[in-house]
Amino acid sequence: MRTNDVMLQTATKVVTFIILMFAVHIFFAGHYTPGGGFVGGLLTTSAIVLLMLAFDIETVKKILPINYVTMTAVGLLLALATAAASIIFDVPFFTHAYDYFDLPLFGKTSLHSALLFDVGVYLVVVGVTMTIIQTIGEDE
Amino acid sequence: MSFVFLIFLPLLAALFIPLLFKKLGKVHTGWFVLIVPVALFIYYASLLPTTIDGGNLVSEFQWIPSLDIAFVAYIDGLSLLFTLLITGIGALVVLYSIFYLDKHREQLHNFYVYLLMFMTAMLGIVQSDHLITLYLFWELTSISSFLLIGYWYTRDRSRFGALKSMMITVFGGLMMLGGFVLLSIMGNTYSIRELIPQAPEMVSHDFFIWALVLVLLGAFTKSAQFPFYIWLPDAMEAPTPVSAYLHSATMVKAGLYLVARLTPVFVISGTWMWLVAGVGLFTMFWGSFFALKQKDLKGILAFSTVSQLGLIMSLLGASAAGYHVDNIAETTFKYAGFAAIFHLINHAVFKGSLFMIAGIVDHETGTRDIRKLGGLMSLMPISFTVAMIGAFSMAGLPPFGGFLSKEMFLTAMLSLTEFDLFSMDVWGVLFPIVAWLGSVFTFIYSFYFVFHTFAGKHKPDQLPKPAHEAPIGMLISPVFLALLVVVIFFIPNLVGDWLVKPAVMAIQPFLYSSPGEVDIHVSAWHGFNTELFMTLGIFAVGGLMYWTLRKWQKSYDRFPDSVSLNALYDNLMFLSDSGANRFSMLYMTGFIRSYLVYMFSFVIFILLGTLYLAEAFAFDVSNLAPVGFYEIVILVALIGSTLTILFSKSRLTAIIALGAVGYSVALFFVIFRAPDLALTQLVIETISVALFLLAFYHLPQISRKEERMRFRFGNALVALGVGITMTLVALSAHSQKALPSISEFYKETVYSEAGGGNIVNVILVDYRGFDTLFEIAVLGIAGIGIITMIKLRLTKKEGQHENK
Numbered sequence: 013m014r015t016n017d018v019m020l021q022t023a024t025k026v027v028t029f030i031i032l033m034f035a036v037h038i039f040f041a042g043h044y045t046p047g048g049g050f051v052g053g054l055l056t057t058s059a060i061v062l063l064m065l066a067f068d069i070e071t072v073k074k075i076l077p078i079n080y081v082t083m084t085a086v087g088l089l090l091a092l093a094t095a096a097a098s099i100i101f102d103v104p105f106f107t108h109a110y111d112y113f114d115l116p117l118f119g120k121t122s123l124h125s126a127l128l129f130d131v132g133v134y135l136v137v138v139g140v141t142m143t144i145i146q147t148i149g150e151d152e
Numbered sequence: 153m154s155f156v157f158l159i160f161l162p163l164l165a166a167l168f169i170p171l172l173f174k175k176l177g178k179v180h181t182g183w184f185v186l187i188v189p190v191a192l193f194i195y196y197a198s199l200l201p202t203t204i205d206g207g208n209l210v211s212e213f214q215w216i217p218s219l220d221i222a223f224v225a226y227i228d229g230l231s232l233l234f235t236l237l238i239t240g241i242g243a244l245v246v247l248y249s250i251f252y253l254d255k256h257r258e259q260l261h262n263f264y265v266y267l268l269m270f271m272t273a274m275l276g277i278v279q280s281d282h283l284i285t286l287y288l289f290w291e292l293t294s295i296s297s298f299l300l301i302g303y304w305y306t307r308d309r310s311r312f313g314a315l316k317s318m319m320i321t322v323f324g325g326l327m328m329l330g331g332f333v334l335l336s337i338m339g340n341t342y343s344i345r346e347l348i349p350q351a352p353e354m355v356s357h358d359f360f361i362w363a364l365v366l367v368l369l370g371a372f373t374k375s376a377q378f379p380f381y382i383w384l385p386d387a388m389e390a391p392t393p394v395s396a397y398l399h400s401a402t403m404v405k406a407g408l409y410l411v412a413r414l415t416p417v418f419v420i421s422g423t424w425m426w427l428v429a430g431v432g433l434f435t436m437f438w439g440s441f442f443a444l445k446q447k448d449l450k451g452i453l454a455f456s457t458v459s460q461l462g463l464i465m466s467l468l469g470a471s472a473a474g475y476h477v478d479n480i481a482e483t484t485f486k487y488a489g490f491a492a493i494f495h496l497i498n499h500a501v502f503k504g505s506l507f508m509i510a511g512i513v514d515h516e517t518g519t520r521d522i523r524k525l526g527g528l529m530s531l532m533p534i535s536f537t538v539a540m541i542g543a544f545s546m547a548g549l550p551p552f553g554g555f556l557s558k559e560m561f562l563t564a565m566l567s568l569t570e571f572d573l574f575s576m577d578v579w580g581v582l583f584p585i586v587a588w589l590g591s592v593f594t595f596i597y598s599f600y601f602v603f604h605t606f607a608g609k610h611k612p613d614q615l616p617k618p619a620h621e622a623p624i625g626m627l628i629s630p631v632f633l634a635l636l637v638v639v640i641f642f643i644p645n646l647v648g649d650w651l652v653k654p655a656v657m658a659i660q661p662f663l664y665s666s667p668g669e670v671d672i673h674v675s676a677w678h679g680f681n682t683e684l685f686m687t688l689g690i691f692a693v694g695g696l697m698y699w700t701l702r703k704w705q706k707s708y709d710r711f712p713d714s715v716s717l718n719a720l721y722d723n724l725m726f727l728s729d730s731g732a733n734r735f736s737m738l739y740m741t742g743f744i745r746s747y748l749v750y751m752f753s754f755v756i757f758i759l760l761g762t763l764y765l766a767e768a769f770a771f772d773v774s775n776l777a778p779v780g781f782y783e784i785v786i787l788v789a790l791i792g793s794t795l796t797i798l799f800s801k802s803r804l805t806a807i808i809a810l811g812a813v814g815y816s817v818a819l820f821f822v823i824f825r826a827p828d829l830a831l832t833q834l835v836i837e838t839i840s841v842a843l844f845l846l847a848f849y850h851l852p853q854i855s856r857k858e859e860r861m862r863f864r865f866g867n868a869l870v871a872l873g874v875g876i877t878m879t880l881v882a883l884s885a886h887s888q889k890a891l892p893s894i895s896e897f898y899k900e901t902v903y904s905e906a907g908g909g910n911i912v913n914v915i916l917v918d919y920r921g922f923d924t925l926f927e928i929a930v931l932g933i934a935g936i937g938i939i940t941m942i943k944l945r946l947t948k949k950e951g952q953h954e955n956k
Contacts, residue, residue, distance in 0.1 A: 038831070044909030046827040048916060054835040061842050081939070084932050091925055106921045110907035124907055126917040129924075133917070136928040140935040141839060147942045148846050 017066070024066035031059035039134060043122075049130035053137030060142060069149050080142040087135025094129040156211040156225035158195065159275045162188050166268035173261035181260040182250035188268065189242035192275075196235045203229045203654040206666040215285070220342065226281035229654020229667065233493065234278035234402075234409055236651075237500050241401040242271055244629040248508055249393035251626035252515060263303060263391070270296035270398060277406050283332040283342045287325065290370070293403050294321040300398060301390040313386035316721065320373050320383040328370025328410075334363035335417070348416045348661065355420045364418050367410065368427055375407025377465060378435040381458040382717045388450040392511025395450060400457045400503040408461065408496065411468050412659045419475045419662075422574035429469025429568070429583070435462025437586050440593035444600060444701070445708035449510040449520040452601050453503070456546065459594060460499045463561060466587075467492035470564045471659060473571050480663050481671045484567035490648070490672045491560035493655045497647065498545065498553040498640060505633035506542040506601070509535050512626055513605060518616030522600075527610025532621045536606040538634040545637045547598035547694070548591065548687065553640035556674055562587060562683040588686055595694030600701065644674035749870055756873040759881055769880060772887035782823055790816040803848050811841040828912040 032055075039052030063072045098107040110124035165188045173181045202209060208228040215221050227235070246267070253260060273296055276289030294317075302314030332342075338354045339347040347354075354360055371377075376384040387399050398404070411428055418424040439459025446452045471489035474480045512535050513528065514520045529536045545554030565587040569580045612618060621627075640647055653667035664670055678684075697704075713719060739750070763769050793812035800806045814837035821830035898911045898919070908914040916924050 042910060042913045043907075043917075046831055046910060046912075048828070048910070048913040050916065051828075051832050051835055054832070054839060058835060058838050058842075061839060065842070081935070084935055088928060088932050091928060095921060095925060108906070108918050108921075122907060126906075126908070126914070126921075129917050129921065130913075133924060133928055136931055140931045143935040144938045145843060145846060147939055148843070151942050 020066045024062055028059045028063055031055055031062070035059065039130070042130060043124060043126065049133035050137055052130075053134040054141070056134075056138050057141040057145075061145060064145070064149065069146065078142075080139045080146065082139075083135050084139030084143065087132045087137075087139055089132075090135065091129050091132030094125055094132060097125070154211045154213065155195075155209070155227070156213045156223050156279075158192060159223070159225060159279060160272055161192065162268040162271035162275070166265045166272075169264045169268065170261040173264075177255070180250050180255045181264055182246055182253070185264045185268065186243060186246045186250070189239045189246060189271065193236065193239035193243055196232060196239060199227060199232060200650060203227065203232045204650055204667065206654060206657055206668075210281070221284050222282055223276075223285050224281040224343065225279040226345065227279060228658045229651070229656070230409070230412060230493075230658035231278045233497070233651050233655045234405070235275060237405075237497070238271065238274045238278070238402050241397060241500060241504055244504065244632060245393045245397040245401075248396070248511070248626060248629040249391070251623055252393055252511055253391065259303075263300075266296050266299045266303070267394070267397075270300065270403070274402050274406065278409055281344050283336060283344065286344075287329050287332055290328065290374070290406065291322065291325050293374075293398075293406060294318060294325060297321070297387070297398050297403055300394045301387050303391055303394070304389070307389065309386070310389040313383075313389040317383040317387045319725070320380055320721075324370045324373025324380065327366045327373075331363045331366030331368075331370065334359040334366065338363065344413060344417070351417050351420060354417070360421070361423060364421060364424055365427075367414060367418075368424075371407035371410045372431060373407070374410075375404050375461045375465060376435075376458050377407070377431050377462060378438050379717050381435065381439065382721055384458055385446075385451055385454040388448070388454050392450070392507060392514065395453075396504050396507035396511070400453070400507055401500040404457065404461055405464075405496065405500070408464050408468065408492075411465065412492070412655075415468065415472065415659050416661055419472045425469050425472040425574060427469070428472070429466045432462045432465025432467070432469055433565075433583060433586050433590070435459065436466060437590035437593070438462070440590045440597060442708075443597040444593065444705060445711070447522055449513060449522055449525075449601070449605065450507070452522070452597060453507055453510055456594070456597060456601075457503060459590065460495075460503065460546070463587075463590070464492050464496050464499065466583075467495065467561060467564055468659070470568055470583075473568065473573075474660055474663055476571075476573050481669075484563060484570070486663075486670075486672060487560050487567065488564035489656045489659050490652055490670065491557055491564050493652045493659075494644075494648065494674070495554075495557035495561060497651060498557045498637070501633050501636045501640065502542040502545040502552070502554060505538055505630040505637070506546070508626075508630040508633070509539040509542065512622040512630070515626070516617065516622055517619045519614075522604050524611060524614040525605045526608035527606070528619055529606040531610070531619045532606070534621060534627055534631065536602075538627075538630045539602050539606060541634040541637050542630075543598040543602040547595045548690065550676060551638065551641045553637050553644070556641065556644050556676065558591065559678075559683050559687065560674070562591075562686050566682055584686070588690065591686075591690045592694045592697070595690050596698045596701065599694075599698045641676070644676075648672065648674055745867075749867065752870050752874050756870070756877050759877045760873075763877075763880060763884065768884055768888075770884050770887040775886070783820075786816050786819050786823075803851070804845075807841060807844045807848065810844070811837055814840070826912075828910065 035052045035055035038047035038055060039049060040047075042048030042052070060072065060076065063075070095106045098105060098109075101107075101109075108125045108129075110122060110126070112120055112122050115121045165185070169181060169185065172184050176184075199209065206229070208226065210227075211225045213223040215223055246264075249263070249267075253263060270293060273289045273292035277286060277293065280286035280289060298314045298318040301317055302310050304310045305314075335347060335354075336342050338357045338359055339350045341347060373380040373383075384399060384404065388395055390399065415424075436459045439455045439457075439462055443452050443455035443459065446455055467488050470485075471492060474483075474485045474489065477483055477485055480486050510520065512532070513525065516532065517525065517528070519525065541552060545552035548555050548558030562584070565584045568583045571577070571580055610619075649667070653670040653672075656670050657664050657667050739746075741747075790813060793809045793816065796809035797806050797813070800809060814833060818830050818833035818837060821827075821833055895911075898915070902908055902911050902914050906914045906918045908918070
């Protein structure tokens with residue numbers, strides 16, 4: 013699928029970043045407003061898919077040299093480790109912890125161990141969807 | 153000290169084996185492994201004084217408290233005896249394996265990891281007081297045995313033997329689990345110690361006989377009793393150290409251990425006595441009879457092991473008689489339990505040495521075929537001496553340990569003729585006769601094993617390698633064991649007091665309260681009695697028959713292979729394999745439309761069935777919101793695009809219409825104020841359309857062929873059924889609330905307990921985090937699936953090659 017559409021490519025260069033920033037926003041906003049790791053991951057994927065449509069797989073691979081299979085594995089491990097970490101503190105599996113902290117720049121911020129779990133979800137979602145798209149797309 | 157953790161020491165050590173093998177490959181990995189059993193043996197030997205006085209030790213570790221599952225290490229005479237056998241023989245076998253397995257050619261890291269895993273499993277079996285963890289270790293021995301038999305996995309026979317042993321022992325293990333569950337239902341506990349006092353009440357329970365039979369199935373398959381013994385001869389494909397360790401000294405004795413351990417629970421039942429003693433004795437005869445048919449050194453030993461295990465099993469069964477008589481100390485029934493444990497020790501010692509000799513012969517001559525061997529006596533004098541000591545002990549000749557326990561075996565079998573319960577007064581007379589016959593054949597095959605290998609004419613032209621004596625390191629273990637065989641003959645009562653009597657107490661706790669009460673004195677000479685005349689008869693008849701062996705051994709070939717138990721196993725495997733294949737071919741058409749029909753039909757069946765059975769259908773319009781303009785518009789778009797998919801002529805249109813369906817649903821989420829769902833749906837839809845386009849891009853461009861689709865009534869029915877079912881379910885779900893909605897709970901706790909604001913997301917990561925965890929795991933698996941399907945698929949050329 014080699015395309016050479018200048019308009020698409022020019023727009024993509026801008027839009028991709030908007031989508032990516034939006035994905036990050038959606039991801040972090042998740043705990044209080046709509047969003048979360050799942051949607052965040054999907055949005056990120058859609059940004060990369062857009063890149064692939066506008067350019068081609070080889071170029072995208074050069075820009076983002078990520079092994080998505082490893083990414084999936086890391087995500088799964090992270091999610092499982094977050095869930096399992098509670099065992100160390102002698103509370104049931106999957107007990108989350110949270111508290112509020114005063115961070116520079118951010119002010120009063122709530123930090124939640126669910127965020128780590130959500131990062132895991134995010135990584136798995138991006139990893140798997142990109143794995144699927146890449147393997148099918150590369151297949152001759 | 154919490155010695156329960158020592159069970160896991162070998163497993164822990166196994167973690168370091170691959171590292172040691174890689175980094176310190178110059179030193180044979182076995183030397184590191186050797187430390188583990190030696191250290192454990194020394195530690196456990198230090199516990200001996202406790203059990204000699206009849207004491208016991210308990211160490212506990214809660215594993216899953218909510219399910220009442222714990223690792224409970226219970227050390228009494230019986231478990232300590234087995235523990236010492238496992239670690240002691242284990243140490244000797246590891247030492248032997250260092251010289252047997254070449255460090256340059258063999259995959260030592262695999263071998264020792266499996267071996268250590270086995271050691272943990274075996275220690276777990278004999279020390280567990282908790283039935284469920286006992287089962288866990290039990291299956292772990294099956295798995296490690298499978299891995300060890302299949303150690304030379306490039307050989308066809310190894311893989312076959314490994315699978316066979318696995319199939320049979322795991323079958324037995326599952327049966328045994330069933331028995332354990334029944335036991336725990338009857339006794340309301342998983343602890344063996346707590347079950348024993350309840351035995352008198354349990355015997356009248358409906359489940360009792362089932363539990364008995366199921367547990368025995370487990371024990372019989374593991375201990376290679378008739379008719380399950382067929383896996384043991386095939387297990388001889390394992391490296392000889394493994395055969396010596398697992399398949400003669402320890403693992404196959406797990407079944408004996410289980411029978412011994414649970415004797416107090418089942419002893420009241422006559423069925424128990426008949427089954428254990430009867431099957432055991434028959435196995436003893438069968439094994440010894442067919443040992444003479446074997447041409448392979450290890451094959452002879454395998455059948456001899458089957459036979460000897462049967463012997464011990466029958467003694468354990470006979471020991472049940474002691475429960476039913478008064479004042480056991482004055483009867484001859486007291487001998488069975490003692491003889492069982494005593495012979496178990498003797499067997500472990502002499503059979504271990506014999507296996508090691510068989511391994512040495514194989515190693516130094518290159519063959520185990522007894523027809524090619526002969527005359528090795530002068531070339532391998534030390535091996536010959538060890539083999540002779542081991543075999544004579546097996547045959548029951550003095551002055552070797554086996555003589556003593558064999559005499560007691562005959563005593564115990566004779567005592568059964570005097571037993572007058574459970575129709576023993578009629579059939580009991582069979583026991584000494586079969587025992588005598590079995591002993592005669594035992595005598596013959598022992599001589600066959602030694603003298604056909606070491607005596608006779610040397611045939612150097614038939615041997616793959618010129619024969620010579622084994623290196624000194626390889627001889628240490630068998631020589632040590634052979635010395636033990638002789639030593640046991642001279643100090644039987646010390647062995648009795650230290651090891652046997654405490655173990656007997658565990659088998660017959662209802663008879664003795666301390667090991668000192670076991671009133672048995674072993675002596676080599678006890679006057680002219682029936683046992684002695686039987687023994688002399690065995691020597692005379694056995695000797696005569698061995699003399700004429702060449703004349704009648706050929707008659708074994710008349711037993712047809714096609715009606716053997718092995719053929720039965722092969723046929724069963726073949727039938728289940730091809731049968732399962734044929735059955736799945738019945739419905740696996742390869743068309744996704746067929747599978748969808750199955751799935752949807754089942755959905756209709758189960759949902760409508762539940763609705764009907766639970767009388768759950770309800771229709772209530774009082775609570776409905778008015779249908780607005782937007783809803784109607786979206787609905788029309790939804791139905792329109794669905795129809796477009798069905799009737800469109802190009803793929804592209806169909807995909808885009810499918811996207812439209814998804815977007816319309818997303819719009820529904822928007823107007824019903826579910827922003828999270830809408831957001832996810834929109835993104836998902838976008839990506840899946842892109843994916844679809846990618847996938848369809850790769851489909852071959854087939855030239856258009858107009859064809860009217862035939863109307864399929866069945867499919868229409870299923871389609872209609874799904875629609876109706878879903879409508880009914882939705883209406884009913886809306887019209888009645890059996891339980892108050894959970895959303896109130898979420899609203900109350902989402903901030904206070906979970907520290908979040910968005911209920912949907914908090915559900916995903918917190919309330920129902922497990923769902924999400926498994927979901928992403930499934931996603932990962934799907935990713936792997938796609939990779940295997942696309943990247944690893946065979947091209948046409950390779951595919952044809954594969955089919956050859």
